[in-house]
Amino acid sequence: MLRYSYVILFLCIYAVVAGKHDVYKGYSVHGIKLTNATHKEFIHSLELELDLDVWQHGTPKLRDAMVMVSRENTVSLMEKLDTMGLDHYVHLRDVAQAFEEHDLEISAWKRGRSNVLPFEDYPRYAEVDAYLEKVAQEHPDIVTLVNAGPSFEGRAIKYVKISTSNFADTSKPIYFLTATVHAREWVVTPAALYMIQRLVDRRPEDQDLLDSMDWIILPMINPDGYEYSHTTMRLWRRTRSFRPEISSSCYGADGNRNYDAAFASVGVSSNPCSDIYPGPSAFSEVETSYVRDIMQANLQRIQIFMDIHSYGNYITYGFGDARLSPNVAQQHHVAAIMGAAIDPYKLPQAPYYVVGNSNLLMYETSGCAQDYAQTIGIPLSYTLELPEYGFDFRVPPSYIGQINSETWHGVAASARAAVLYYRARN
Missing domain, CATH: 3.40.630.10 (Zn peptidases)
Structure with a gap:
């Protein structure tokens, strides 16, 4: 019985946490490999055009750019990156789920420690x-x-x-x-x-x-x-x-x-x-x-x-x-x-x-x-x-x-x- 109580408690916590990040449902984050300054400027132009949330702007050949995009603009982003010849990959497929899991990780970490x-x-x-x-x-x-x-x-x-x-x-x-x-x-x-x-x-x-x-x-x-x-x-x-x-x-x-x-x-x-x-x-x-x-x-x-x-x-x-x-x-x-x-x-x-x-x-x-x-x-x-x-x-x-x-x-x-x-x- 105690085991089931813990399961119910976990599901309740998960449900509360899950709803908190619903605003990010359908959003994904993509890494983009930059090779020159033109690519960097191109990402900045897309930031305004496609309402991207730029998590990391990146540095050519040193740091990948990271951008969050809505479901509605994902196809446009992929097409523009492909047209520009930029390699890209999915960093987070589901932003809402990623932050739900992070909240649970933080909660578990806190419960395991005192003071x-x-x-x-x-x-x-x-x-x-x-x-x-x-x-x-x-x-x-x-x-x-x-x-x-x-x-x-x-x-x-x-x-x-x-x-x-x-x-x-x-x-x-x-x-x-x-x-x-x-x-x-x-x-x-x-x-x-x-x-x-x-x-x-x-x-x-x-x-x-x-x-x-x-x-x-x-x-x-x-x-x-x-x-x-x-x-x-x-x-x-x-x-x-x-x-x-x-x-x-x-x-x-x-x-x-x-x-x-x-x-x-x-x-x-x-x-x-x-x-x-x-x-x-x-x-x-x-x-x-x-x-x-x-x-x-x-x-x-x-x-x-x-x-x-x-x-x-x-x-x-x-x-x-x-x-x-x-x-x-x-x-x-x-x-x-x-x-x-x-x-x-x-x-x-x-x-x-x-x-x-x-x-x-x-x-x-x-x-x-x-x-x-x-x-x-x-x-x-x-x-x-x-x-x-x-x-x-x-x-x-x-x-x-x-x-x-x-x-x-x-x-x-x-x-x-x-x-x-x-x-x-x-």
């Missing part, structure tokens, strides 16, 4: 908030918790300032790290929290990172979208702002196209329902305005800015329109140091990190955080795309610890390199 810390799991917003409060209470000598203000839906957007001098030693550079502007990129949230934990742990091997640098870490830029991706639409990417004068049915904007850096010039869509809609104006989203304000308030001291995303094993720098900054050699040097520090710790099945200009490596963009930071004078500004070990946005929670650890090695290496450049400049 899981937020940076070891996929925490919800309330758990992230509680963790930040706890860290500040337990480490008042080095941690200051700041409430930047409410999100569009009223959630407090908090960040920590970590410093041995309470930011009073203005001779020290600042490392500013952000995460979770794109709601569906769940794995970046625990990674950002782990960066905080490593610093407050004050391990001997990390002490120089506190002695030589101050830190600002904002682990969740887009809490509204993040919560929506947990409760309603798993692949939600945008913010959740609502402007009925623009659209009565489409919410939000791409937070990483909303900065005042060549705003809305390339790599965006004017369709307010698109995942790459930049918003009606630069900083129209209150969430990105908080990041701007932090940058502006600390502009003289921020030496390095790092915006964490998922996925693809990339470290990129500006500009998204393929222009290069005057200090591009320094940018590339620090990014290469970071990638080289991560690669020895990666699992064998993961590709090595690729370093370079975001436009040349992946795709054209405008209005992104990395470009804005560079534009206003932050010397070293990057986008970090974490690994996914073949699981796309469905990274099993058992891999979170691995990703956290290898990413920390890269962040630490980039911090040490940034300090050297800061000292040379000052």
Whole structure:
């Protein structure tokens, strides 16, 4: 009888979970092999024409593009790829089923563990908030918790300032790290929290990172979208702002196209329902305005800015329109140091990190955080795309610890390199 009870319980859980992803029924994901820049541009044109959800833009001969397409547009996509002579394959035949199975995997993983810390799991917003409060209470000598203000839906957007001098030693550079502007990129949230934990742990091997640098870490830029991706639409990417004068049915904007850096010039869509809609104006989203304000308030001291995303094993720098900054050699040097520090710790099945200009490596963009930071004078500004070990946005929670650890090695290496450049400049 007990056995049957477990079966019934499992079926009930499965039924509840299954309905959550019905919006993706009929959708599939396809890998596309790119061999030159023309192919990359072709995929971007299809993104707009066929309303594709691009999971990974790909790099010719290095990374396959990954695109999600509706059942209605699948035949058109296949025909266009074949006409272009592009090799392609099915990555996920049924997106809804894939995420149903992932939810069950997460639930089973949670049931098998106790006292899981937020940076070891996929925490919800309330758990992230509680963790930040706890860290500040337990480490008042080095941690200051700041409430930047409410999100569009009223959630407090908090960040920590970590410093041995309470930011009073203005001779020290600042490392500013952000995460979770794109709601569906769940794995970046625990990674950002782990960066905080490593610093407050004050391990001997990390002490120089506190002695030589101050830190600002904002682990969740887009809490509204993040919560929506947990409760309603798993692949939600945008913010959740609502402007009925623009659209009565489409919410939000791409937070990483909303900065005042060549705003809305390339790599965006004017369709307010698109995942790459930049918003009606630069900083129209209150969430990105908080990041701007932090940058502006600390502009003289921020030496390095790092915006964490998922996925693809990339470290990129500006500009998204393929222009290069005057200090591009320094940018590339620090990014290469970071990638080289991560690669020895990666699992064998993961590709090595690729370093370079975001436009040349992946795709054209405008209005992104990395470009804005560079534009206003932050010397070293990057986008970090974490690994996914073949699981796309469905990274099993058992891999979170691995990703956290290898990413920390890269962040630490980039911090040490940034300090050297800061000292040379000052």
